[in-house]
Amino acid sequence: MRIKELTERTGVSARLLRYYEEQGLLSPLRQENGYRDYDESSVARVEQIRSLLDAGLTTEIIRAVLPCIAEAAISQYPAPDFVSRVRLERGRMADRIAALSKNLHAIDDYLAAVVKE
Template structure:
């Protein structure tokens, strides 16, 4: 199938599919004309990429772990290799740190919004 058909089947724009190829996430065959040719397996791969992106992983991390993920319907639940689990644990820790930073930011905003005199909460460095 060509890129437009893959885009229709996955709900992803052709531009995003070309980006995934640039990042090493997809490797379509090339016709003699230069057109990309995708297979049914690429549909599953794109859905997997979208799931991992939604989980907060970067395209670089996805490129690192994608080869270690078993195909849908041919796997036990969860990742199967220790290296993959280590990468996912590292990414989970990174996301947890980001959540902690966001919660601290929200608490600071709550303090500013709830203060009778916000200037007492907002301090200029060095004063």
């Protein structure tokens, strides 16, 4: 599929798709005329990239993690630096989740106090 179709199917702009390619997160084939050609798996990959970015991971971490996700249950990552970076990112995500959860409960408490049904 061409970039326009991938954009329509994922809701991600063509500019961002090109950026993902520059960052090594997405690897479309190139036709003889230079057009990008994405296969069906690109849709899931873009959705996965978006999800990881939304979770707060950097493109650098995502680039390292993406190839491993499918085999995560059976793979081992022997590079201690990489494991440390992933642990650090996980800790940052957990902190953000805790803060969001606290804010959500505060909003729920406020709504319960002011909205009487």
